[in-house]
Amino acid sequence: MELLLNYTPLLLKGTVLTIAVGLTSLAISVVLGLLGAWGKLSRSPVAQGAAKTYTTIVRGIPDIVLMLLLFYGGQQIVNQIGDYFGWDYVEIDAFTAGVTTIGFIFGAYMTETFRGAYLAIPAGQIEAGMACGMSRWTVFRRIIWPQLVRYALPSFGNNWLVMIKTTALVSIIGLQDVVYLANAAGKSTRQPFTFLFGVLIIFLILTSISNAGLNWLERRYNIGHERN
Amino acid sequence: MEFDLIFKNIDLFFQGTWMTLRLLFFSLLIGGTLSIPLAIARATRHRWFNRPVWMFTYFFRGTPLLVQTYLVYNGLSQFDFIRESILWTVLRDAYWCALIAFSLNTCAYTTEILRGFIETTPRGEIEAARAAGMGPWLRMRRIILPSAFRRALPAYSNEVIFMLHGSAIASVITLMDILGAGRTLNARYYLAFEGFLTSAVFYLTITFMLTAIFRQLERKLNKHLYPRIATS
Numbered sequence: 174m175e176l177l178l179n180y181t182p183l184l185l186k187g188t189v190l191t192i193a194v195g196l197t198s199l200a201i202s203v204v205l206g207l208l209g210a211w212g213k214l215s216r217s218p219v220a221q222g223a224a225k226t227y228t229t230i231v232r233g234i235p236d237i238v239l240m241l242l243l244f245y246g247g248q249q250i251v252n253q254i255g256d257y258f259g260w261d262y263v264e265i266d267a268f269t270a271g272v273t274t275i276g277f278i279f280g281a282y283m284t285e286t287f288r289g290a291y292l293a294i295p296a297g298q299i300e301a302g303m304a305c306g307m308s309r310w311t312v313f314r315r316i317i318w319p320q321l322v323r324y325a326l327p328s329f330g331n332n333w334l335v336m337i338k339t340t341a342l343v344s345i346i347g348l349q350d351v352v353y354l355a356n357a358a359g360k361s362t363r364q365p366f367t368f369l370f371g372v373l374i375i376f377l378i379l380t381s382i383s384n385a386g387l388n389w390l391e392r393r394y395n396i397g398h399e400r401n
Numbered sequence: 402m403e404f405d406l407i408f409k410n411i412d413l414f415f416q417g418t419w420m421t422l423r424l425l426f427f428s429l430l431i432g433g434t435l436s437i438p439l440a441i442a443r444a445t446r447h448r449w450f451n452r453p454v455w456m457f458t459y460f461f462r463g464t465p466l467l468v469q470t471y472l473v474y475n476g477l478s479q480f481d482f483i484r485e486s487i488l489w490t491v492l493r494d495a496y497w498c499a500l501i502a503f504s505l506n507t508c509a510y511t512t513e514i515l516r517g518f519i520e521t522t523p524r525g526e527i528e529a530a531r532a533a534g535m536g537p538w539l540r541m542r543r544i545i546l547p548s549a550f551r552r553a554l555p556a557y558s559n560e561v562i563f564m565l566h567g568s569a570i571a572s573v574i575t576l577m578d579i580l581g582a583g584r585t586l587n588a589r590y591y592l593a594f595e596g597f598l599t600s601a602v603f604y605l606t607i608t609f610m611l612t613a614i615f616r617q618l619e620r621k622l623n624k625h626l627y628p629r630i631a632t633s
Contacts, residue, residue: 230605232562232608233604233605233608233609234566234601234604234605234608235565235566235567235568235569235580235604236566237569237570237572237573237580238569238580238583238597238600238601238604239601241580241583241584241587241593241597242593242594242597242598242601245587245593245594245597246593246594246597246598248593249593249594250594334463338463338464338465338466339465340465341465341467341468342465342467344467345467345573352465352467352468352471356471356475359475359476359479360475363479364479365471365475365476365478365479366472366476366477366479366480367479369468369471369472369475369476370472370476372464372468373460373464373468373469373472376463376464376465376468377459377460377463377464380463380464381463
């Protein structure tokens with residue numbers, strides 16, 4: 174225990190990076206999720222096909238495989254393209270590879286989240302908005318978005334809880350998150366159990382805080398909405 | 402793409418598939434078996450049974466599988482009493498460590514899935530069993546559990562896929578599973594794309610096969626739950 178206290182600044186640094194990876198990936202996944210849902214709901218068969226292929230493939234491959242593929246494989250591809258155009262050697266750092274992969278993976282899950290939430294909004298409301306002379310953007314901002322958030326929140330929260338745990342994988346590609354640092358500290362002090370157990374507790378705290386935050390958000394976005 | 406190198410090393414991937422499937426099968430078997438009594442304990446509202454199981458599932462569902470695996474593989478060696486005990490012959494082996502971590506992890510998720518479906522058993526079924534004079538254990542064994550298993554199948558198939566994907570973590574603790582084969586190709590020939598893409602294709606194929614198997618199983622076991630389609 175005393176040992177853990179001595180290493181608190183280090184573990185805290187790692188935890189901050191873990192949270193940063195989580196939040197950046199979340200932002201990417203929300204953008205991709207909205208795009209994916211838009212593709213799935215659009216009338217264009219090309220957009221539909223692309224969105225469907227995206228979600229099927231991503232959900233069929235382990236996250237860690239995609240991460241290594243992007244980290245090592247992406248590097249090769251980028252530099253082959255770079256060679257062709259005569260760029261300098263481009264290095265994909267672990268942070269970029271990590272958040273891109275996690276964002277890409279959870280974008281597929283977010284696609285389903287947003288698609289389901291959109292379908293829960295009665296079509297009549299959107300028609301009514303248009304009938305009032307709102308532009309498509311105003312309809313989105315005033316009618317669709319507030320309700321989209323309300324309906325999407327439970328599944329969105331679930332995705333976030335899975336995602337924050339998935340961030341542990343970035344330690345494999347050398348990013349110094351809380352898992353990486355604890356593993357290293359455990360090895361050098363010969364007390365791996367103490368440190369790894371500490372990491373598990375840190376993750377439990379993160380998920381518990383997230384749960385509380387999500388509950389608050391759900392209450393907020395359900396104001397004026399009867400719970401059943 | 403260097404296809405000839407992939408084909409030259411395709412054996413590695415098939416051996417890796419065997420390792421992945423073995424890990425998957427045994428962790429599901431052990432975790433699934435353990436989850437049945439735990440789910441029953443969790444479904445009883447009794448504090449002494451409910452609380453400890455809840456703590457177990459909360460711990461394992463709230464933390465990353467990777468760290469759990471590290472804890473078993475790297476962490477346990479910290480204790481001298483474990484290293485000196487007979488358990489060490491098992492815990493020294495990466496395969497057993499992965500199996501233990503995966504089993505506990507899937508056990509926690511399966512417990513919660515099963516608990517949900519035990520609790521939502523239609524009242525009428527339980528009342529009918531009571532009326533027929535069945536005691537609590539007989540009721541559990543003959544009515545509640547079979548019904549819960551069937552209704553839990555779609556959720557459980559997701560857990561199986563999740564576990565298949567999670568099992569790729571085994572390669573991190575030096576096991577030669579499908580991803581291990583891909584990593585070998587990367588290390589030996591510096592062929593990142595070929596190795597990891599082949600791994601991805603293997604996982605994708607297994608995922609599709611498992612999904613198809615579960616769909617068949619659902620169709621067979623839950624036939625009575627679907628609406629009847631009029632035949633002319």
